[in-house]
Amino acid sequence: MTLKTILAGAALAAGLAGAAAAQDDPVTVGFVYVGPVGDGGWTYEHNQGRLAVEEHFGDAVETVFVESVPEGPDAVRVMQQMALNGADLIFTTSFGYMDQTIEVAEQFPDVKFEHATGYKRADNVSTYSARFYEGRAIQGHIAGSITESNIIGYIASFPIPEVIRGINSAYIHAKKVNPDVEFRIVWAYTWFDPAKEAEAATALIEQGADVILQHTDSTAPQAAAAEAGGVYTFGQASDMAEFAPMPRVSSIIDNWAPYYIDRVQAVIDGTWESQDVWHGIGEGMVGIGEITDAVPAEVKAEAEALRDSIAAGEYHPFTGPLNRADGSAWLAEGEVADDGTLLGMDFYVEGITAEIPQ
Amino acid sequence: MRFERLEQFLDALMSSSISPTLLIASLMVASTPIMLAAIGELVVERAGVLNLGVEGMMITGAVCGFIVGVTTNSPAIGFLGAAAGGAILSMLFAVLTQLLLSNQVATGLALTLFGLGLSALMGQSWIGIKSPTLQRIDLGPLTDLPFVGRVIFGHDPMVYVALGIVAGVWAFFRFTRAGLIVRAVGENHDAAHALGYNVVLIRFLAIGFGGACAGLGGAYLSLVRVPQWTEGMTAGAGWIALAIVVFASWKPWRLLLGAWLFGGVTVLQLNLQAAGVAIPVEYLSMSPYIATIVVLVIMSAGRAPGSLGRTFHAST
Numbered sequence: 001m002t003l004k005t006i007l008a009g010a011a012l013a014a015g016l017a018g019a020a021a022a023q024d025d026p027v028t029v030g031f032v033y034v035g036p037v038g039d040g041g042w043t044y045e046h047n048q049g050r051l052a053v054e055e056h057f058g059d060a061v062e063t064v065f066v067e068s069v070p071e072g073p074d075a076v077r078v079m080q081q082m083a084l085n086g087a088d089l090i091f092t093t094s095f096g097y098m099d100q101t102i103e104v105a106e107q108f109p110d111v112k113f114e115h116a117t118g119y120k121r122a123d124n125v126s127t128y129s130a131r132f133y134e135g136r137a138i139q140g141h142i143a144g145s146i147t148e149s150n151i152i153g154y155i156a157s158f159p160i161p162e163v164i165r166g167i168n169s170a171y172i173h174a175k176k177v178n179p180d181v182e183f184r185i186v187w188a189y190t191w192f193d194p195a196k197e198a199e200a201a202t203a204l205i206e207q208g209a210d211v212i213l214q215h216t217d218s219t220a221p222q223a224a225a226a227e228a229g230g231v232y233t234f235g236q237a238s239d240m241a242e243f244a245p246m247p248r249v250s251s252i253i254d255n256w257a258p259y260y261i262d263r264v265q266a267v268i269d270g271t272w273e274s275q276d277v278w279h280g281i282g283e284g285m286v287g288i289g290e291i292t293d294a295v296p297a298e299v300k301a302e303a304e305a306l307r308d309s310i311a312a313g314e315y316h317p318f319t320g321p322l323n324r325a326d327g328s329a330w331l332a333e334g335e336v337a338d339d340g341t342l343l344g345m346d347f348y349v350e351g352i353t354a355e356i357p358q
Numbered sequence: 359m360r361f362e363r364l365e366q367f368l369d370a371l372m373s374s375s376i377s378p379t380l381l382i383a384s385l386m387v388a389s390t391p392i393m394l395a396a397i398g399e400l401v402v403e404r405a406g407v408l409n410l411g412v413e414g415m416m417i418t419g420a421v422c423g424f425i426v427g428v429t430t431n432s433p434a435i436g437f438l439g440a441a442a443g444g445a446i447l448s449m450l451f452a453v454l455t456q457l458l459l460s461n462q463v464a465t466g467l468a469l470t471l472f473g474l475g476l477s478a479l480m481g482q483s484w485i486g487i488k489s490p491t492l493q494r495i496d497l498g499p500l501t502d503l504p505f506v507g508r509v510i511f512g513h514d515p516m517v518y519v520a521l522g523i524v525a526g527v528w529a530f531f532r533f534t535r536a537g538l539i540v541r542a543v544g545e546n547h548d549a550a551h552a553l554g555y556n557v558v559l560i561r562f563l564a565i566g567f568g569g570a571c572a573g574l575g576g577a578y579l580s581l582v583r584v585p586q587w588t589e590g591m592t593a594g595a596g597w598i599a600l601a602i603v604v605f606a607s608w609k610p611w612r613l614l615l616g617a618w619l620f621g622g623v624t625v626l627q628l629n630l631q632a633a634g635v636a637i638p639v640e641y642l643s644m645s646p647y648i649a650t651i652v653v654l655v656i657m658s659a660g661r662a663p664g665s666l667g668r669t670f671h672a673s674t
Contacts, residue, residue, distance in 0.1 A: 035589075035590075036478055036589040036590065038478060038481060038482060038485045038588065038589040039588060039589055039590070040485055040486060040586075040588045044485075153632065184631075184632050184633075184634060185631070186628055186631040186632050187631065187639045187643070189639075189643050190593070192588075192590070192593065193593040193594075194579060194583065194584040194586075194588060194591045194593065195388070195391065195579055195583055195584070195591075195592075195593065195595065196593070196624070196628075198583050198584060199384065199388050199624060199625055199628055200628050200632075202384055202625075202628075203384070203625065203628035203629040203631070203632045204632045206376075206377065206380045206381075206384070206629065206632070207376075207629065207632040207633055209632070218584065218586075218588055218591070219584065219586050219588070220583065220584045220586075223491075223583075223584055223585055223586065242486060242487070242488050242586075243488075353634065354634060357638065357639040357640055358638075358640070
């Protein structure tokens with residue numbers, strides 16, 4: 001009983017101290033992470049964004065984070081604690097925090113929330129995500145150009161729209177430069193399991209793939225490709241530059257820093273408003289890692305031109321004519337896919353022979 | 359419909375698209391970390407101790423091996439460091455359960471959580487670095503032989519070390535007096551104590567051996583298989599090792615079979631996917647677990663060591 005009272009008192013004191021600190025100026029920004037900051041992928045990049053905020057604003061902003069927060073009731077408690085401790089803005093960085101973010105946002109109307117990759121919003125809840133399929137288009141272009149076996153391996157994680165969108169985008173652009181190209185897709189049913197990812201990469205290489213694309217987060221496929229020799233890979237979520245110039249020839253980098261800085265600035269200026277953003281290469285949220293010299297110069301130039309035209313908004317990776325895998329028409333000549341279809345994408349485009357797991 | 363699928367399955371197996379040579383060669387590699395961790399746990403359990411901290415010791419071994427390997431630029435020394443790291447962590451478990459008589463199940467689970475946290479802390483400044491890795495050994499003409507050259511003679515040294523440890527453990531229990539004593543301690547610690555054997559000391563040694571093996575298994579991931587350090591990289595391999603020990607009825611050769619079976623079906627299902635065989639992916643993904651459990655349950659005839667998981671104190 002006594003211990004409980006003391007603990008409660010301590011917690012209250014800490015809370016008050018936090019609240020007091022929040023009143024004298026520095027804006028407090030909280031981050032809720034789904035994995036450890038050292039995962040080398042998804043959470044790592046969100047944390048890089050947090051560090052960029054600290055560096056940009058210096059003493060004007062204070063950041064706090066909690067890592068490896070399970071998607072469930074624990075997330076509610078973490079967010080509540082952050083809000084009680086005086087956070088002005090809280091980034092919840094996983095799809096699975098969606099309902100919890102909305103719940104806590106109702107309890108703390110004065111605190112701003114930013115939820116990654118979700119679709120539920122409120123007056124004090126924004127959502128944000130990145131158009132990674134734009135980066136996949138560039139990977140597909142390079143992959144289709146450099147493959148000699150015409151077999152491209154794809155390590156997929158879970159059959160959700162985000163992943164299917166990436167496969168389609170890469171396939172469309174590989175096919176464009178190389179009509180004989182064939183995609184072999186392995187579903188690993190994990191975001192992160194280095195041993196399994198290495199085995200998946202090895203299996204694909206044994207099946208003749210000489211380019212491996214991955215939608216899982218570890219560097220294990222890169223190592224497997226390096227060991228096999230003569231196989232190209234792309235960094236995922238992080239640059240994975242330690243495997244450059246071969247096997248890693250380029251990468252998709254999640255770059256949250258500009259957005260985070262932007263939103264923190266909006267809170268400081270008092271101009272923050274609830275919004276829904278889906279940013280791509282143009283806004284800098286999707287970064288394309290340096291294309292190494294292992295890629296022929298003209299392919300590199302084409303890939304960079306593709307990147308620039310996507311960034312400038314001149315070209316959309318899903319531009320018709322495109323059919324679905326079942327042969328039905330999807331986009332007419334020159335037609336561009338709408339965001340709604342892309343966000344719910346549950347079909348392959350024509351040419352991919354595999355079936356999507358249910 | 360079902361027969362169609364079976365036919366496709368057999369076609370894919372028979373056709374040249376999946377090479378048995380490469381498949382067996384990959385399964386030898388894929389099963390090594392589980393095999394190492396499991397053989398260590400087998401000795402621990404044969405001595406009558408249930409250590410559920412395998413996952414924690416593996417991940418600690420992975421980070422220790424990585425740090426030592428990168429610092430000394432020698433994977434071999436890295437593996438020694440990993441064994442030491444796993445063994446040291448297991449001593450924590452030994453002190454708690456053998457001297458302070460804590461509950462083994464709870465302590466083992468706590469050891470896993472502790473190991474995951476400790477490894478994350480130790481590995482913080484080691485993320486994104488590539489480690490030196492073991493080369494495949496080259497036995498000249500032997501490695502060039504068709505089939506057996508690649509399957510038997512074409513691996514990195516740790517694959518053979520793992521097999522050697524399994525054979526050694528089998529011989530130890532079967533032929534040596536010391537092995538008999540460890541088994542006696544595991545079967546009935548009171549009787550072993552009455553005969554004058556130091557139950558606690560023997561269990562300390564067994565737990566240390568188990569920790570060292572788990573550490574080697576973890577380091578195989580961070581130094582050979584991946585080879586990089588990332589938090590949580592063992593991703594549940596320790597739990598599979600624990601299950602294999604039970605399903606193998608605490609017998610080393612069955613454990614070898616279980617590890618190969620699990621590694622083999624994992625590799626096979628990924629190869630089938632990569633070959634584009636039209637079997638629903640859901641079935642393929644669960645197949646390693648099901649195949650391993652089914653085969654080992656059918657085979658299992660053994661029983662657990664008599665004193666497994668029981669607390670021993672000389673006064674009782």
